Amino acid sequence: MAEYTHKVSAAGRINIIGEHIDYCGGKVFPVALSLKNTVYVRPNGKNTINIRWTTLDGEVSLDIDRLESYNNLKYGNYQAGSALMWQRAGHRLVGCDMLQDCTVPFGSGLSSSAAIEVSTIAALAAVAGERIDPVEIALLAQQAEREYTGVNCGIMDQYASSCGRKDMCMLLDCKTLSCTYVPFALGDYALVIANTNKPHNLVESRYNERRAECETALKTLSEKLGVSCLADVTPAQFEKWGHLIEGKPYARAKHVVEECARVEEAVKAMKSGDIVALGRLLNASHASLKELYEVTGKELDALAAAAQAHPACVGSRMTGAGFGGCTISLVKRDAVDDFVKVVGEKYLKKIGYAATFYPAEIADGITVKEL
Ligand code: GLA
Numbered sequence: 165m166a167e168y169t170h171k172v173s174a175a176g177r178i179n180i181i182g183e184h185i186d187y188c189g190g191k192v193f194p195v196a197l198s199l200k201n202t203v204y205v206r207p208n209g210k211n212t213i214n215i216r217w218t219t220l221d222g223e224v225s226l227d228i229d230r231l232e233s234y235n236n237l238k239y240g241n242y243q244a245g246s247a248l249m250w251q252r253a254g255h256r257l258v259g260c261d262m263l264q265d266c267t268v269p270f271g272s273g274l275s276s277s278a279a280i281e282v283s284t285i286a287a288l289a290a291v292a293g294e295r296i297d298p299v300e301i302a303l304l305a306q307q308a309e310r311e312y313t314g315v316n317c318g319i320m321d322q323y324a325s326s327c328g329r330k331d332m333c334m335l336l337d338c339k340t341l342s343c344t345y346v347p348f349a350l351g352d353y354a355l356v357i358a359n360t361n362k363p364h365n366l367v368e369s370r371y372n373e374r375r376a377e378c379e380t381a382l383k384t385l386s387e388k389l390g391v392s393c394l395a396d397v398t399p400a401q402f403e404k405w406g407h408l409i410e411g412k413p414y415a416r417a418k419h420v421v422e423e424c425a426r427v428e429e430a431v432k433a434m435k436s437g438d439i440v441a442l443g444r445l446l447n448a449s450h451a452s453l454k455e456l457y458e459v460t461g462k463e464l465d466a467l468a469a470a471a472q473a474h475p476a477c478v479g480s481r482m483t484g485a486g487f488g489g490c491t492i493s494l495v496k497r498d499a500v501d502d503f504v505k506v507v508g509e510k511y512l513k514k515i516g517y518a519a520t521f522y523p524a525e526i527a528d529g530i531t532v533k534e535l
Contacts, residue, residue: 168204168263170290171533174283175200176268177275177324178357178483178492178524180333180434181449182427184457186318188378189339189393190424193431194320195348196328198525201266201279203287204535210259213247215240218265228257235312242277245312246284249304256292269520271364273482273489274357277313278321281305286326286530298530299341302326315368316375321484328529335431339393346434348526353439353478354497355524358471358507360463361517362488371485374416374457381409381417394420419456423449443479443494447472450481450491459486463515467491470510474503492524 175196182192208214213226217239224240231251234244243262251257262284268276282305289296305322309315319338328334332345382394388405391397394417402421409417426445433442450468454460460468464482468491471480476499483492495503504521511519 168206168261168535170205170287171202171535172205172283172287172290173200173202173531174279174286174325175328175527175529176279177321177328178355178490179320179324180355180483180492181430181445181481182320182423183449183453183481183483183486184374184459185395185420185423185427186320186336186338187316187375188382188395188420190395190420191335191337191427192320193333193335193346193427193434194324194328195333195524195526196324196529197268197274198527199268199274199279199522200527201264201268201276201283203283204263204265205260205287205291207291208259208261212259213243214261215243216261216263218263228259241313242280242308243284245308246281246305247288248312249308250285250288253300253304255289255294257288258292260288260291262287269359271488272359273484273486275321275325275484277309278305278325281308282322282325282530286532290532296530296532298326299323301530313368314372316372324529326529328527330528331526333434333526335427339395346431349434349437350439350494351437352497353494354500356471356493356495356500356503357483357522357524358467358491358493358511359520359522360467360488360490360511360515361520362461362463364488367485367487370459370487374459377413377416378420381413381420384409384413385417395424397421399425415456415458419452422452422456439494440478443477446479446481446492446494453482453486457486461487463488464491466514467507467511467519468493470507470514471495471503473510474506475499476503 176199231248302322471493476496480493
């Protein structure tokens with residue numbers, strides 16, 4: 165790789181708890197993974213960004229003056245959107261060649277898209293000789309996801325991908341963007357990631373629909389309580405006034421309020437090493453995402469139920485947007501092999517195709533190396 169001038173990476177992520185609350189101003193608890201997107205980059209002296217992949221055939225060439233016109237590309241659209249946001253923010257955008265190497269499985273709910281956006285922007289910064297500001301990069305990457313690919317996402321994925329730290333959980337306040345780091349310490353337990361391998365479909369539209377339902381709920385409550393986001397509604401206030409919200413938005417808001425409370429509890433449990441309590445919170449989170457938020461589906465439910473039924477597992481839940489993607493489970497370290505075997509077999513029997521298991525390694529967000 166000697167001909168490239170920089171090697172820039174950004175991480176995939178899982179969220180331990182705090183699901184579907186980042187866009188409601190809540191606190192989330194993600195970690196950055198060692199699964200990541202790496203960009204090898206060099207300036208090319210032209211007016212184009214040329215992209216190749218280690219895992220895909222072909223090459224895409226983006227004209228720097230027409231970056232808004234590539235959102236229908238099958239591959240290269242995330243990079244184009246990211247470059248466009250970097251350019252629009254007034255940064256120096258130089259023509260360059262990129263080789264992209266992604267180890268985050270696509271469509272797995274482990275934020276391959278955030279890893280691609282964040283690493284692409286950081287690579288553009290590096291090759292232009294600009295300062296790497298991880299928070300600004302996260303915000304531009306989120307903007308790319310929203311404006312270019314049409315997913316009205318929160319900030320969690322891009323922030324974790326950008327600002328994650330090795331062996332640390334991030335308690336990220338999505339209202340203020342203040343982040344405190346809490347050691348990822350599970351004692352005798354391991355965190356196991358399991359991919360449902362469900363083919364992705366219609367995630368974007370259903371995700372946007374949930375967001376809209378939360379907006380509706382907020383409108384009703386803000387008239388009564390003067391709150392500016394659902395995360396500011398206390399469980400006691402919801403108990404008293406929640407009934408004013410009609411239909412589905414009621415259930416969505418109930419999930420948000422209760423999930424926010426679970427995050428506080430989970431952080432306490434992690435800090436005090438009470439992994440059994442943490443596990444119970446994971447189970448409660450999954451149940452709420454299934455019953456109230458309705459973002460699980462039969463594959464995630466089968467995988468979480470099989471995990472929860474295993475004697476060495478103290479908690480399991482879906483992570484990320486849902487509708488497919490991955491679960492995370494807390495499993496006694498010495499029983500992980502048996503867990504993978506038993507849960508894998510049950511899932512295959514119920515769903516008809518296999519799940520994939522990965523150990524979770526917690527790594528840094530953006531890393532930049534001069535070559
Ligand atoms: C997706 C979004 C995030 C967040 C999660 C759900 O990953 O990109 O912003 O809303 O779903 O917690």
